[in-house]
Amino acid sequence: MKRIRRIVRALDPRAYAKMSRRERLEALRIRRVTAMVLVLFLVVAMMTSCSVHAMSVRMLSRTQTTAQAGKSTAGTKGDGGKSSGKAHRATAERQTSGKQSAEKQSSEGKTQEESAVDKALRAQSAVLSDEDRNRILDQAQKVAQNSGNPVVHYHYCVATKGDVGSVDDFANAAFRILNDEHGWPRAGAVFERSTDGNCDFDLVLSQASQMPSFSPSCSVEYSCRVDQNVIINDDRWKGSVQSWLDAGGNLARYRVMVINHEVGHRLGHIDNETTCAGEGQLAPLMQEQSMHLDGCKVNEYPLDSELWID
Structure with a gap:
């Protein structure tokens, strides 16, 4: 102070x-x-x-800058804002529409594929008239004669074991498959269903649980051949195997493969006598395709290297 x-x-x-x-x-x-x-x-x-x-x-x-930006944004949301909102909605609608369209196309593609497979299955098992049988046999005979191999005629009987339903559809499909011009007739083989009981082999459609009754080596999971019995597992006949389907096959093609493969054993071939020659190539018919493809493509017919009969 x-x-x-x-x-x-x-x-x-x-x-x-x-x-x-x-x-x-x-x-x-x-x-x-x-x-x-x-x-x-x-x-x-x-x-x-x-x-x-x-x-x-x-x-x-x-x-002032912020205010101008706000006015600009407001303008975009007001005048242009409506247009921006519409653009966002239009984009969202296009994306939704595109997704729905893709899903629809995928669904339609699957439906068309399923329809094609169903059509192929119906064609395989369709009723055979005498005219149909003669036409198929005549074509198989021509292919066998042109194969360069001796022509061999096989007579087979058709049988069932267990609860597998009607045998007619199976028998009709088997006749068409065995005499298909892409199959064993290329090796000189022609197949006729026996009418008098005299059979070179029996073609059996068996309930899966009955497979081991033919031999302990026959699995409930797969088809099998024992002596003169060529046995087709009914579960595989009706459903194929998932690995085959995942690799691009379908049930109609699987039925062709499994009959040609198992009958191939009766003609003298063994499992995996030749195997996948390389990634992306056709699997040999006698490769166990139900179990493994080893990078090969599914294949239901014998390769050129497999065109022989014992």
């Missing part, structure tokens, strides 16, 4: 007039210091004011 009173007294002109010489010298020092402090204060105040002004200008500029 004493220092403050001294400063106030030094700045008071009336008090200064009454001071002694020594007191006036001290008062002058106080005035100079005070003047310097005031000048410094003014300088600081001016710099602060300039800085505040600059900040205000920048903030105002940013505010």
